[in-house]
Amino acid sequence: MGRPSSIVLICEDTQHEAFGLQLLQKLGVGSRAVRLHTAPSGGGSGQQYVLNNAPKHISSIRWRNSMAKSALVMIADCDSREPQDLRKLVNNNLAADELAPISVTEPVFCLLPNRNIETWCEWASGSAVDEENAYPKQSKKESEAANRLVQRIMQILQNPTEIDDVEPASLRRALEEIRRLRDWCR
DSSP states (O other), X not given: OOXXXXXXXXXXXXXXXXXXXXXXXXXXXXXXXXXXXXXXTTSSOHHHHHHHHHHHHHHHHHHHTTTSOEEEEEEOOOBTSOHHHHHHHHHHHHHHTTOOOOOTXXXXXXXXOSBOXXXXXXXXXXXXXXXXXXXXXXXXXXXXXXXXXXXXXXXXXXXXXXXXXXXXXXXXHXXXXXXXXXXXXX
């Protein structure tokens, strides 16, 4: 079907936004193809925003894919949950709207850092990290932190044997989603 005509990027905050936009750019997605939806600041839980809005965007891309190559990229911190729990919540929200759960063949890509995305950013800067501790926000340096993370991810994708060695585990799982996204974008 060719290059993507529309990718919906739904995320919690400016750090997720910077990461998602830079990642898509590195994967060759033009900025005109990206429709960005970021949780409004001061509007409550960013994670809840992503979970609540995912069904309408999934429904939309399912409909659009009959005419144009479309996808959804969701980025949400797991906080104290596990990534599979967030996926289950999205599928429960889909079921509540009488929609089918996300299929592994659909262009729906879930990038779900355990704890928070700052864990991945710390890892990309060379620090040893765990997924129990909350790492500080990269206030005013979101783009810099996202750039380091995207550069490191792209290096790993060039040498897929490195994926199995990546810690934190949530990033290792996300790398599989990013590889699937990269292949879908081609």
